[in-house]
Amino acid sequence: xxxxxxxxxxxxxxxxxxxxxxxxxxxxxxxxxxxxxxxxxxxxxxxxxxxxxxxxxxxxxxxxxxxxxxxxxxxxxxxxxxxxxxxxxxxxxxxxxxxxxxxxxxxxxxxxxxxxxxxxxxxxxxxxxxxxxxxxxxxxxxxxxxxxxxxxxxxxxxxxxxxxxxxxxxxxxxxxxxxxxxxxxxxxxxxxxxxxxxxxxxxxxxxxxxxxxxxxxxxxxxxxxxxxxxxxxxxxxxxxxxxxxxxxxxxxxxxxxxxxxxxxxxxxxxxxxxxxxxxxxxxxxxxxxxxxxxxxxxxxxxxxxxxxxxxxxxxxxxxxxxxxxxxxxxxxxxxxxxxxxxxxxxxxxxxxxxxxxxxxxxxxxxxxxxxxxxxx
Ligand SMILES: [Fe+2]
Numbered sequence: 001x002x003x004x005x006x007x008x009x010x011x012x013x014x015x016x017x018x019x020x021x022x023x024x025x026x027x028x029x030x031x032x033x034x035x036x037x038x039x040x041x042x043x044x045x046x047x048x049x050x051x052x053x054x055x056x057x058x059x060x061x062x063x064x065x066x067x068x069x070x071x072x073x074x075x076x077x078x079x080x081x082x083x084x085x086x087x088x089x090x091x092x093x094x095x096x097x098x099x100x101x102x103x104x105x106x107x108x109x110x111x112x113x114x115x116x117x118x119x120x121x122x123x124x125x126x127x128x129x130x131x132x133x134x135x136x137x138x139x140x141x142x143x144x145x146x147x148x149x150x151x152x153x154x155x156x157x158x159x160x161x162x163x164x165x166x167x168x169x170x171x172x173x174x175x176x177x178x179x180x181x182x183x184x185x186x187x188x189x190x191x192x193x194x195x196x197x198x199x200x201x202x203x204x205x206x207x208x209x210x211x212x213x214x215x216x217x218x219x220x221x222x223x224x225x226x227x228x229x230x231x232x233x234x235x236x237x238x239x240x241x242x243x244x245x246x247x248x249x250x251x252x253x254x255x256x257x258x259x260x261x262x263x264x265x266x267x268x269x270x271x272x273x274x275x276x277x278x279x280x281x282x283x284x285x286x287x288x289x290x291x292x293x294x295x296x297x298x299x300x301x302x303x304x305x306x307x308x309x310x311x312x313x314x315x316x317x318x319x320x321x322x323x324x325x326x327x328x329x330x331x332x333x334x335x336x337x338x339x340x341x342x343x344x345x346x347x348x349x350x351x352x353x354x355x356x357x358x359x360x361x362x363x364x365x366x367x368x369x370x371x372x373x374x375x376x
Pocket of ligand 1: 175176177334
């Protein structure tokens, strides 16, 4: 059992959907979640200072931190392993995304680090590493490594729909990883080992800061709503790529089958920071429930625009060979940039966290950090 993660689980609704008629609310302040996939964080986790010896700088006021002179493999093999990895998890959750250049970590070690970050930060016992529904059986690096490759992309992979004619806006790809799963990702990491001379940057955005830009009235309104996340386009993609969709358990007993659809609260609480964030994304969120389609379209477009048009809640990362990015998918979104023609490739691992829930008594990021918020 991790040192600072308490084993007591917070009370969640007795059902997968807090707003469904069959859902019995155990704690009135908690909406959403699932009793089979609850966080083990009884309260937010404090940073203990174990990474203070490593120089770092923040890339923007809101999001992004880069550590220098730190090999994450040293943490994996260090004497203070669990405390340092938990502190790294807290840093990732608070800063949204952490970057490290020139990493010697192997795909196998990436799996170990990602799983450790998730476990030490209190993920449910039922959550492991995700197996992407499009990952081929018997793939070279194992089920839990997604190979990110420009060659695969050319065959029509992922959210950019490069073989379709839906959009040519670069911002069409803003998403949160695998939010179509009932138990989506907490931490994920990507290491790029092959990259073009220029281009291929990745952007991340803070869903916490999106929440902070809403009026109190809109915050309260959205806290009462759920949204449907849907990745059915993977079914078509799986047949185009010529290998079957992974229908068995994908890292959690709750993630299986080919519905590729989940309902989550529109506003969720990150158990590690205790901060609220907006949890909808352009890639997978199709519908806000309980309102008309017109209202849903209006609200989703407004929330997507808050992500896309506010470059002061984004960070843009220029990759170098063997750079590593580790982010918290619960409260951040990200978007790739397809502005290159040369080969670009890397390895991604995603761990599963808790079934998303909202603790209505949790705070916004700016509120927790005592930063000024806009007055209304
Ligand atoms: Fe992604």
